[in-house]
Amino acid sequence: MTTQVTTRSAARRGGGPVAARAARAGVLLLAVAACTAVPPDSTTVPAAAPSGVQQIAAGGEPANAICTVRSSFAPSSTPPRAILDRAPGQGLVAGVDPSDATMSHWNAVTQQFEGFNIDLLLAVVRAIWPGEEPRKRLTFKVVPPGQGAFEMLAPDHPDRVDVIATSLTASCERAKQVVFSNDYLDSGQTALVRRVDGRPDGPPEYAGIEQLGGRRVCAAARTTSLAAIASYRTADGAHPVPVQAAHAIDCLVMLRQGQVDAVSTDENILIGFTRMAPDTVLVTESPRDNAPFCRYHDGRRPCTWFTDEPHAFAFARDNPDSVELARFVNHVLESTRASGAWSAAHQQWLADHPDRGQPTPGPPVTSWPPG
Amino acid sequence: MHPVAQRLGVPRRRTDRYTVASRRATARSDTGHGAAHPPAALPSWIFSPVSIRAGQARAGELEVARAGRTGARMTVGVEVGRRAEASTATLTGSAAQPDRGGPARWRDPLRTTPARIVVHGLLLAALLVATAVVALRAGGPATTLGERSAAAAARTGTSARQIYVGLADADVAASAVFLLPPGADRMAGLKADYQRKIHEVEHALNASMGAAVDDPDRLAKLATIAARLQVYQRIISDALAVAEARGTVASQGVLASAYAREASYYLSTQLLTAAQTLWDYDTRLLREARVDARWWAAASLLMPLLTLAALGAVQWWLWRRTRRRLNAGLLVASAGVAAVLALAVASWSHWPAADSRFPELERAVAEQSATQQRLGTLLAGRADVYLGLGASVDPVGHHEDFDGRKLCDVPDGVDCATLTDVWTARQSQEPDAFRRAMDAVLDAGPAGRSFDAATATLTARLDEGDKVVAGYVDRLPATPRQFGGLAAWVTLLAGAAVVGGLRQRLAEYR
Structure with a gap:
């Protein structure tokens, strides 16, 4: 490796034939000295890895024990006054994850956030301030994935947000901390692996999650995906080795660098990853006994989900304005069904996502968390 | 060669004088005519022979120098020949005094002069090596x-x-x-x-x-x-x-x-x-x-x-x-x-x-x-x-x-x-x-x-x-x-x- 460094440098310096010969001799000398006689300080060069990466212990609550929430407060067509009365330029503040190619990401070309979540948020803003340019009433703030974003809903947080729109799974455990809107997308957790030899048409290195026992599987920290991986047990009783990263996109980097064997999270996110990295592919083989998780799968291809993942927006608890906003968002979600806005956004960003269309909300609740 | 010197194994050339080191003031010069024995608890090495110079000691007398803490000298009179042998026996503590542990047990070879020379030589060698290393x-x-x-x-x-x-x-x-x-x-x-x-x-x-x-x-x-x-x-x-x-x-x-x-x-x-x-x-x-x-x-x-x-x-x-x-x-x-x-x-x-x-x-x-x-x-x-x-x-x-x-x-x-x-x-x-x-x-x-x-x-x-x-x-x-x-x-x-x-x-x- 040092040889390459010195070779490039010598070539760059150039010079006449004598200089070139001298440079070549120097390169040879240095290569011999550095690569054979004197090894680097450490026997192995440390591999690169994103910050915050660590392997965690397997085990914990099984994935099928994760309780999900598919109900919310009854819709209300009245936007919360506290938000409606905001001055121009001070509209809705939404917390987003910029790493989802399908759900929300920063487009450096258009220089704006875009994605399925962004389209739904724009619909909400249009409903609050009809007739105004929605992007001028919508402020995006990047928040951590999973429940790491919840603290930004606190009224005294310096980067407070009104709503979190980060492909959040509506779980009963999280419902103790935040209020959820109605489910706006059904998905399930699956796995992304490398293609054999990195060929664009190559088969997956691992056919399914069942083949990932004892393999390193990466998910974002503080997400239900990580918990599901940690608790997954294959047919022969093996656990995948859970590796957590700060962001799911870091897992994709590590997958391509060979530091993990799979990335596991919701399929709607992983579809976006396959667009960014054509040398990766979703697993194709169904896990055993996953029928309970495939109730919302459209069946157009084998269901590889091993969790049930209803997606919902999150709002602060114990805050009347936030609850009002949740009711208003539920109203907008219903209106997008009628207007076809949800389907249009789904077609644009999630055309190949195997869900059964816009979810039907459960019976409205009157208290939170739902019983 | 004088039998005492022969038994004590001292060099032939200078064999008529003992220097007896004592660590105890109780090893006094009046321990007995012709019987220079150590006190009961005194180890035999205290009476180790150092040098006996032929022709220098008077007949019937051994000069016993007390090195030790007192620095005094004691003179023990002995008869040449028979009495000297008796005295030597006493010096080794095996005849006149009851055996309180035995001479082999008490003898410390490191305290003999040759051993001390060797020890000093080793010490000097160590110092010289250290000096060379530092240099x-x-x-x-x-x-x-x-x-x-x-x-x-x-x-x-x-x-x-x-x-x-x-x-x-x-x-x-x-x-x-x-x-x-x-x-x-x-x-x-x-x-x-x-x-x-x-x-x-x-x-x-x-x-x-x-x-x-x-x-x-x-x-x-x-x-x-x-x-x-x-x-x-x-x-x-x-x-x-x-x-x-x-x-x-x-x-x-x-x-x-x-x-x-x-x-x-x-x-x-x-x-x-x-x-x-x-x-x-x-x-x-x-x-x-x-x-x-x-x-x-x-x-x-x-x-x-x-x-x-x-x-x-x-x-x-x-x-x-x-x-x-x-x-x-x-x-x-x-x-x-x-x-x-x-x-x-x-x-x-x-x-x-x-x-x-x-x-x-x-x-x-x-x-x-x-x-x-x-x-x-x-x-x-x-x-x-x-x-x-x-x-x-x-x-x-x-x-x-x-x-x-x-x-x-x-x-x-x-x-x-x-x-x-x-x-x-x-x-x-x-x-x-x-x-x-x-x-x-x-x-x-x-x-x-x-x-x-x-x-x-x-x-x-x-x-x-x-x-x-x-x-x-x-x-x-x-x-x-x-x-x-x-x-x-x-x-x-x-x-x-x-x-x-x-x-x-x-x-x-x-």
Whole structure:
């Protein structure tokens, strides 16, 4: 490796034939000295890895024990006054994850956030301030994935947000901390692996999650995906080795660098990853006994989900304005069904996502968390 | 030969006198006519024979000298022949006195004079070896105090600094590449800037490796940096491949930026730490030269003095036991060690001047270290800004990293007011906010100019610091000729003289 460094440098310096010969001799000398006689300080060069990466212990609550929430407060067509009365330029503040190619990401070309979540948020803003340019009433703030974003809903947080729109799974455990809107997308957790030899048409290195026992599987920290991986047990009783990263996109980097064997999270996110990295592919083989998780799968291809993942927006608890906003968002979600806005956004960003269309909300609740 | 002497095994030539050492005042001269036996609890070694000189002792009398604490002498009258044998039996404590443990149990062979000579010889040998080792090892520290060695250390320290700063600068350039969307006009210029800075680091590495062929430790450190630089370059290369892939989706910048974020993290945690280790290694001689030199100078002078004192003590001890004769071997050894002391003084003749001038050099080197790390922090902060503004998934984290570097509102920091709109550009509702933020942080913008100015200030301070260090190095005295090797040889000869002298003395006992 040092040889390459010195070779490039010598070539760059150039010079006449004598200089070139001298440079070549120097390169040879240095290569011999550095690569054979004197090894680097450490026997192995440390591999690169994103910050915050660590392997965690397997085990914990099984994935099928994760309780999900598919109900919310009854819709209300009245936007919360506290938000409606905001001055121009001070509209809705939404917390987003910029790493989802399908759900929300920063487009450096258009220089704006875009994605399925962004389209739904724009619909909400249009409903609050009809007739105004929605992007001028919508402020995006990047928040951590999973429940790491919840603290930004606190009224005294310096980067407070009104709503979190980060492909959040509506779980009963999280419902103790935040209020959820109605489910706006059904998905399930699956796995992304490398293609054999990195060929664009190559088969997956691992056919399914069942083949990932004892393999390193990466998910974002503080997400239900990580918990599901940690608790997954294959047919022969093996656990995948859970590796957590700060962001799911870091897992994709590590997958391509060979530091993990799979990335596991919701399929709607992983579809976006396959667009960014054509040398990766979703697993194709169904896990055993996953029928309970495939109730919302459209069946157009084998269901590889091993969790049930209803997606919902999150709002602060114990805050009347936030609850009002949740009711208003539920109203907008219903209106997008009628207007076809949800389907249009789904077609644009999630055309190949195997869900059964816009979810039907459960019976409205009157208290939170739902019983 | 006298039977007493025969039984006691003393040399034939001087066999009519006993010197009996006693540790107990109770071993008095009136212990009995013809029965010089020890007290009941007195071990037999107290009565060990030292010398019996034929013709000197009067008939029927043994002079028993009490060495020990009392220093008194006692005279025990015995009859020559029969009575002497009886007396000898008493001396061994086996006839007249009850056996209270037995002579074999009490006898300590290490306290016999031959054994003592051997022990003293071993002690002298150990001291001479230590003196030789110190003389050999002190050459390095003594040389470091000199101008030429310090200048070389300062030069390697400067090259290590170039590598450190070059790496940090390359990371800034790499981060800037991913600030722009793929295909942007300025992209090619930023990529060329990154390549140029990487080549500068490679060039500095090559030059340092070429100069370190006789320093395996330094070469290993440089090889470590080179290997890690390869890893860093590979990540950036992958990131560029992602960003420039044909048919790239609009979100591709997110993945490319994730690579860039990883590369920057790797650089700060692996590469810069390795570069700092190299700098620490290169400047260690300068930073620790004075402390090292003090220790070695003291050791170089004290070891010969200690050895001389030991030689004198042994000479005195033998002199008292050999009718005031001086041991020639020990005399020669003493002269040799004195010569070694003179050589040490000559080797360290520059020490007083160097010791007084080195503190200012150490301070200058420490200031260079602080300035270098400050510049590294500034450049890392600039990379934070680029990554935070670009497509990174963690702009908040980059902002927090930047704040943690404490670059605002300090004399050599940046004008952070120019960054206010940069941090919020991606979340701004104004469509032109991102472009204006890019313009602000790149070279011609106010934030870019602020970073450039701070970088120029710190770079100028480092350059000035190099001159200051060079000036202090010039003021150091030249290293005198080192005599460590010669001193070691002389010490070896002194050791041979000691062995010869003591062997001769031992031979006299046999």
